[in-house]
Amino acid sequence: MSHDAQVYxxxxxxxxxxxxxxKKDMRNQVTTFAIMIFLTLIAFTTVAAGFSVxxxxxxxxxLAAIQVVLQLYYFMHMSEKNHQVAAFFLYSACLIxxxxxxxxxxxxxxx
Amino acid sequence: MSSIAKKKGFGxxxxxxxxTVDHKKIAILYLAAGSLFFVIGGIExxxxxxxxxxxxxxxxxxxxxxxxxxxxxxxxxxxAAMPILFGFMNAVMPLQIGARDVAFPFLNALGFWLFLFGGxxxxxxxxxxxxxxxxxxSYASLSLASPGHGIDFYALGxxxxxxxxxxxxxxxxxxxxxxxxxxxxxxxxxxFTWTTFVASALILFAFPPxxxxxxxxxxxxxxxxxxxxxxxxxxxxxxxxxxxIFGHPEVYILILPAFGIFSEIFALFxxxxxxxxxxxxxxxxxxxFLGFMVWAHHxxxxxxxxxxxxxxxxxxxxxxxxxxxxIFNWLLTIWGGxxxxxxxxxxxxxFIPSFVAGGVTGIMQAAAPLDYQLHDSxxxxxxxxxxxxxxxxxxxxxxxxxxxPLMFNQMLNETLGKWTFWFFFIGFHCTFFIQHFLGxxxxxxxxxxxxxxxxxxxxxLISSAGAALMAIGVIILVINIIITVVKNVPVGNDPWExxxxxxxxxxxxxxxxxxxxxxxxRGLDTFWIEKQEGNKEGMTYAEPVSDIHMPNNSFIPFVMTxxxxxxxxxxxxxxxxxxxxxxxxxxxxxxxGSMAVRSIKDDxxxxxxxxxLMNDEGGK
Numbered sequence: 001m002s003h004d005a006q007v008y009x010x011x012x013x014x015x016x017x018x019x020x021x022x023k024k025d026m027r028n029q030v031t032t033f034a035i036m037i038f039l040t041l042i043a044f045t046t047v048a049a050g051f052s053v054x055x056x057x058x059x060x061x062x063l064a065a066i067q068v069v070l071q072l073y074y075f076m077h078m079s080e081k082n083h084q085v086a087a088f089f090l091y092s093a094c095l096i097x098x099x100x101x102x103x104x105x106x107x108x109x110x111x
Numbered sequence: 112m113s114s115i116a117k118k119k120g121f122g123x124x125x126x127x128x129x130x131t132v133d134h135k136k137i138a139i140l141y142l143a144a145g146s147l148f149f150v151i152g153g154i155e156x157x158x159x160x161x162x163x164x165x166x167x168x169x170x171x172x173x174x175x176x177x178x179x180x181x182x183x184x185x186x187x188x189x190x191a192a193m194p195i196l197f198g199f200m201n202a203v204m205p206l207q208i209g210a211r212d213v214a215f216p217f218l219n220a221l222g223f224w225l226f227l228f229g230g231x232x233x234x235x236x237x238x239x240x241x242x243x244x245x246x247x248x249s250y251a252s253l254s255l256a257s258p259g260h261g262i263d264f265y266a267l268g269x270x271x272x273x274x275x276x277x278x279x280x281x282x283x284x285x286x287x288x289x290x291x292x293x294x295x296x297x298x299x300x301x302x303f304t305w306t307t308f309v310a311s312a313l314i315l316f317a318f319p320p321x322x323x324x325x326x327x328x329x330x331x332x333x334x335x336x337x338x339x340x341x342x343x344x345x346x347x348x349x350x351x352x353x354x355x356i357f358g359h360p361e362v363y364i365l366i367l368p369a370f371g372i373f374s375e376i377f378a379l380f381x382x383x384x385x386x387x388x389x390x391x392x393x394x395x396x397x398x399x400f401l402g403f404m405v406w407a408h409h410x411x412x413x414x415x416x417x418x419x420x421x422x423x424x425x426x427x428x429x430x431x432x433x434x435x436x437x438i439f440n441w442l443l444t445i446w447g448g449x450x451x452x453x454x455x456x457x458x459x460x461x462f463i464p465s466f467v468a469g470g471v472t473g474i475m476q477a478a479a480p481l482d483y484q485l486h487d488s489x490x491x492x493x494x495x496x497x498x499x500x501x502x503x504x505x506x507x508x509x510x511x512x513x514x515x516p517l518m519f520n521q522m523l524n525e526t527l528g529k530w531t532f533w534f535f536f537i538g539f540h541c542t543f544f545i546q547h548f549l550g551x552x553x554x555x556x557x558x559x560x561x562x563x564x565x566x567x568x569x570x571x572l573i574s575s576a577g578a579a580l581m582a583i584g585v586i587i588l589v590i591n592i593i594i595t596v597v598k599n600v601p602v603g604n605d606p607w608e609x610x611x612x613x614x615x616x617x618x619x620x621x622x623x624x625x626x627x628x629x630x631x632x633r634g635l636d637t638f639w640i641e642k643q644e645g646n647k648e649g650m651t652y653a654e655p656v657s658d659i660h661m662p663n664n665s666f667i668p669f670v671m672t673x674x675x676x677x678x679x680x681x682x683x684x685x686x687x688x689x690x691x692x693x694x695x696x697x698x699x700x701x702x703x704g705s706m707a708v709r710s711i712k713d714d715x716x717x718x719x720x721x722x723x724l725m726n727d728e729g730g731k
Binding site for chain 2: 085089092093096099100103104106107108
């Protein structure tokens, strides 16, 4: 610690605000968690119910995509402020990876 | 802890460099190790040109020639050009943005040692049964058939040194995003910092495909995998895709920092603000993006089909637009400037026509039908040497002269510097310009000799003579460096007298904590603004003098690297020697063990106290 570091004491109002905010965050997290469990249940059910593979695969992929988004935004805090750079890099990577996958599919494996 | 320099013995200095986490010392390590590999790669280049100076020459055998060309390409790209640029990024970028170090000093050291030992491992192949011989691209159908351990050294060595580069790239990204001084907004960052940023982002996205490709190759060659073996259901083309998904951004990883260096030089020695700063930033980012969309132009003749070829041809040609923007911006920076033709400026002026020539031949190859004619001919060799030597190497040589006073507080001799330039520049054009015509006359790339009746003798001899001139240029540079180091005349800060950016405002020699007080940045070309307003100190401060937190030196990065180095030998001899697997396990245990030590042991660093800082004149 620095010699002349200042110790910051929160005021009562700030404390109340933060408490309320944390409570809201917690509710969000639990809700998201519940949704994710529900989505996982749907995925397992589609397989257990023995639907056609052409239905199961797209459904599971779609659910997986939703799960990734929920995970990133609610559990990995991308919905909060000051995450623009991380988001920018993430979407750039998605775009680039999409190009690779598309090319591989079209000119190596299907072509 | 005082920053007053004490005379230290050799052992203490060596230990200091083995354990250092200071970005300025790591920069010197990168520069020294990169230069060593540059000389090794240069000697390999000379051997190539001696062999090709005459028809039907038997100076080296065909097999040895293949090893030499492979190692020349691999060494120059991975072990010379990139590390030397990393050296300058380390030396300059934190100072340009007003940071006291990079974001992760420990990782910075780890990145360096991984690169160095990867490079040493690769070069040990010369003494341990033969170097890799499948070209720097190491196409799988060829490299899987290569006997001996050459390709194994290639795959394992590049894997280790690639990890180092990757760590370095992430470190620079985090540093630039998080550690800019107050007021240093993105659009006030000097161009060298911007290009470091974009090049690091390219490393972030381009190295994983290489890592995957190399792992596949390692498994195929050493552990019985079949990723690229078509007889076993593999696909050899996948290596080519993975390699070029990495390989094309890789050339932008090299050229973007070179663009940054030249942008600094043009503004500094034209004594003008860089023309079109925001369009330069835009062009840099755009080149970075497009760099990922064009890799298949290396594979036009593979048989991807006309649709794929057309798409990649058009995407490739699009890159000429942002690059052209940059060329015009540089020309307009010089236009009407009060130009000083110093050695770095000479390199920058020589760079423009050389690089444009390389770019134009690039556009020719982007036209897929024409590429069928040019593919694997000396035209290609001429093209990529025009962009890499005419762009990257000229930038490196310029930066050696430009940043030498910043890194070592000494000035390289200007007269010798200009001799270096002219020998190198004339030698470069003499070597490679004529190779365009050799290519058009049908000389294939990578041939170890040619017949006297093919009409290629004179042109090849001219090319070899040019290579000798380049070697003379480099030797003059080495003499220049030795003279400068022996004389050791301190030059102080702002030695070029027209420094514009923050790194020139720091007192020399640069204190190990860089900035006593974090500077306040009030615009683009911070130091220039302060000078114009008559500020004698050259900086406006953003904070009062207070304690500075510094990281401790650490030996762990070195040990971690040694572990991987040992493990690589185990992997190399797998299935051949009994001790292979134990050695592999031992090496990985050393690395994982040192990682555990690093994680468990708390290392809080130390503080330089305010009182010591007040007493310390900071070398002024």
